[in-house]
Amino acid sequence: MTAPLDLLAGRVLLHAGDCLDVMARLPANSIDACVTDGPYFLPEMEKRFGSANSARASGDRFFAEGAMSKFHGKAAIVGDICNRVETWAAVERVLKPGGYLLAFNAVVPFAHMQIAAEKAGFETRNVLQWLYGTGFPRGKPLGKFIDRQVFGDGLDDDEIERGPVSHSAAFYDEQDIALKPAAEFILMARKPLDGTIGENLIKWGVGALNVNACRIEHATGSSYPANVLHDGSAEVMAAFPADAGGKSVARFFWHPKADARDRAGSDHPTVKPIALMQWLVRLVTSPGQTVLDPFAGSGSTGEAAWREGRNAVLIEIDAQFQADIAQRMALCLAGPEERQRKIIKAKAAEPFAAGSLFAGL
Structure with missing residues (x-):
C-alpha cells in the first residue's frame, strides 16, 4: 500500500489509485462529507469515441486515438463507476452517520447515479441545479x-x-x-442518522446544513440559500425575470465569480469554479472537518476545503491528474502574480488541451 501524498502540511492527503481500493482501506465512519464531480458516462461520448477507428482531429476539442476508453486519453473519464451501487456503498461506509454527499452529474445519467446512491443506503435530501452559460447543442x-x-x-x-x-x-x-446544455445537477444525499438529528450532531458533529454561512449576500440584504446556483454569466442572468423594482431576481441565487485560477494549469476537462466548490464544502461541513473526493480530478475540492479551513482526502487514479493536484496545492500558497507565472510556465510546452467537457456539445 502506497502512503498518501501529504500536501499543505497535512491538510490535504492525496491517495493514488482506484477509489474503491483506497476507500476500502479507510476507517468506517471517519469522514464528515463527500463532495465530488465524478465521471458522467455521457451517451454522446460513447457515440463519438466508441468506434475502433475514431480518429484524432487536431482542431477538435475532443479527440480520441482508438476506442472510447481513450477519450482525453483517460478511461476513467467515460467509465460508468458513478452508476454503480458499490461505488456509493464504499462512500457511505467511510462517512459518519449524517454525513452529506454532494455529487455532480449531467442531466441524462443523473437518475442512474441517484438510484445507485439510494440503493447504497443514502437518503436523497435535495437536488441542486448548477446553471451555466456555456455549451451548444451538437444536433x-x-x-x-x-x-x-x-x-x-x-x-x-x-x-x-x-x-x-x-x-x-x-x-x-x-x-x-438536442437542447442547449445549460445545467448540471448536484445530488444532495445524506447517510442515515444515528438517532435523532440532535443526538447525531452531538455524537458525530454532522447532519445539518450551514445555511447561515451560505446565505446569498446582495445589495438589499441576504437571502436563505436555495437549491439553484448559477455562474453569473450575462446569458444566465438574462434568463431570470426582473422584480417590481426592475432588478434581476438572479441576485437571490448564489453564484461564484469564476476566474482563470480555477483551472490552475490542469488539463482536466471538467474543472469547476473554486468559489462554487468552496460554497458546497462550507454548506455541508464545519471548520476543521474532513471532506472526501474519490474522483479528485484537478483537485478543486481539495483547494476549496483548504481555503474553507477544512481538511481533504483526495483519491485520483490518473498519474497526470495526480501531478495537476500537487501543482494546484503548491499554487495555493503562491501570490496571484506568482501563481499566474507558474501556470503559464507549466503550460507553455504542453500539447493541445481538451478543454471543457461541454464545449461544442
Whole structure:
C-alpha cells in the first residue's frame, strides 16, 4: 500500500489509485462529507469515441486515438463507476452517520447515479441545479439529413441546387434533436442518522446544513440559500425575470465569480469554479472537518476545503491528474502574480488541451 501524498502540511492527503481500493482501506465512519464531480458516462461520448477507428482531429476539442476508453486519453473519464451501487456503498461506509454527499452529474445519467446512491443506503435530501452559460447543442437541422438518408443520390442537380425540397425537408428543417446544455445537477444525499438529528450532531458533529454561512449576500440584504446556483454569466442572468423594482431576481441565487485560477494549469476537462466548490464544502461541513473526493480530478475540492479551513482526502487514479493536484496545492500558497507565472510556465510546452467537457456539445 502506497502512503498518501501529504500536501499543505497535512491538510490535504492525496491517495493514488482506484477509489474503491483506497476507500476500502479507510476507517468506517471517519469522514464528515463527500463532495465530488465524478465521471458522467455521457451517451454522446460513447457515440463519438466508441468506434475502433475514431480518429484524432487536431482542431477538435475532443479527440480520441482508438476506442472510447481513450477519450482525453483517460478511461476513467467515460467509465460508468458513478452508476454503480458499490461505488456509493464504499462512500457511505467511510462517512459518519449524517454525513452529506454532494455529487455532480449531467442531466441524462443523473437518475442512474441517484438510484445507485439510494440503493447504497443514502437518503436523497435535495437536488441542486448548477446553471451555466456555456455549451451548444451538437444536433443539426433534420431536413437535409433526412433527405440524404431517404433519397441519397436520388436528388437531381436542380433539386440539389435549390436546396431541400422534399416533404421531409420542409417539415423537419426547423427541428433538431438536442437542447442547449445549460445545467448540471448536484445530488444532495445524506447517510442515515444515528438517532435523532440532535443526538447525531452531538455524537458525530454532522447532519445539518450551514445555511447561515451560505446565505446569498446582495445589495438589499441576504437571502436563505436555495437549491439553484448559477455562474453569473450575462446569458444566465438574462434568463431570470426582473422584480417590481426592475432588478434581476438572479441576485437571490448564489453564484461564484469564476476566474482563470480555477483551472490552475490542469488539463482536466471538467474543472469547476473554486468559489462554487468552496460554497458546497462550507454548506455541508464545519471548520476543521474532513471532506472526501474519490474522483479528485484537478483537485478543486481539495483547494476549496483548504481555503474553507477544512481538511481533504483526495483519491485520483490518473498519474497526470495526480501531478495537476500537487501543482494546484503548491499554487495555493503562491501570490496571484506568482501563481499566474507558474501556470503559464507549466503550460507553455504542453500539447493541445481538451478543454471543457461541454464545449461544442
